[in-house]
Amino acid sequence: MEPRLRATTDGDFEAIHAIEQKAFPNPWPMEAFTDFLFPWAWTLLLDDEVKGYIFYHGVEDEMVIINFAIDPTCQGKGWGEFLLKNSMQLLQDGGVNRFFLDVRASNFKARSLYEKYGFIAVGTRKNYYSQPEEDAIVMGKIIQ
Numbered sequence: 317m318e319p320r321l322r323a324t325t326d327g328d329f330e331a332i333h334a335i336e337q338k339a340f341p342n343p344w345p346m347e348a349f350t351d352f353l354f355p356w357a358w359t360l361l362l363d364d365e366v367k368g369y370i371f372y373h374g375v376e377d378e379m380v381i382i383n384f385a386i387d388p389t390c391q392g393k394g395w396g397e398f399l400l401k402n403s404m405q406l407l408q409d410g411g412v413n414r415f416f417l418d419v420r421a422s423n424f425k426a427r428s429l430y431e432k433y434g435f436i437a438v439g440t441r442k443n444y445y446s447q448p449e450e451d452a453i454v455m456g457k458i459i460q
């Protein structure tokens with residue numbers, strides 16, 4: 317498969333929303349994508365089809381990963397790692413050196429990927445998630 321990363325466009329939101337519904341127990345509604353501006357968002361294309369996305373929110377040298385998923389049919393093949401690594405590198409090239417995120421405590425897959433990229437757990441938000449209710453682990457990575 318030929319991977320390609322590009323800045324997310326409005327035209328990606330329908331495919332992104334479809335993946336979102338398959339990838340998360342409590343997915344973002346369509347309006348969460350369409351009603352806001354996302355200056356730091358990348359879409360993963362495999363053979364020109366939308367198969368993943370990552371959204372960041374931030375100020376100056378600090379970014380928070382606010383949404384990130386790979387189509388379940390393509391998970392476990394290195395594409396999540398590809399998307400995380402390349403998008404973080406683009407931000408780093410632009411001067412970002414602090415990354416944070418929240419992840420469900422039970423999401424060991426994602427936590428393992430973040431740990432692989434040097435994120436460490438820096439805190440817990442009690443009952444942060446709903447459906448099902450669950451703590452969030454706050455993870456951070458600071459590049460010296």
Ligand SMILES: CC(C)(COP(=O)(O)OP(=O)(O)OC[C@H]1O[C@@H](n2cnc3c(N)ncnc32)[C@H](O)[C@@H]1OP(=O)(O)O)[C@@H](O)C(=O)NCCC(=O)NCCS
Pocket residue numbers: 339340384385386387390391392393394395396397398418419420423424425426428429432
């Ligand atoms: C989390 C997610 C983005 C990872 O993407 P992916 O393409 O499935 O993962 P990759 O194949 O790139 O794997 C990269 C690393 O993730 C971790 N990982 C992936 N699948 C795993 C599994 N089944 N069990 C444990 N760790 C796993 C490993 O650290 C792996 O590195 P390794 O292959 O050297 O062991 C993807 O599974 C996903 O979209 N999940 C649902 C949505 C989600 O949880 N998003 C994150 C919210 S914080």
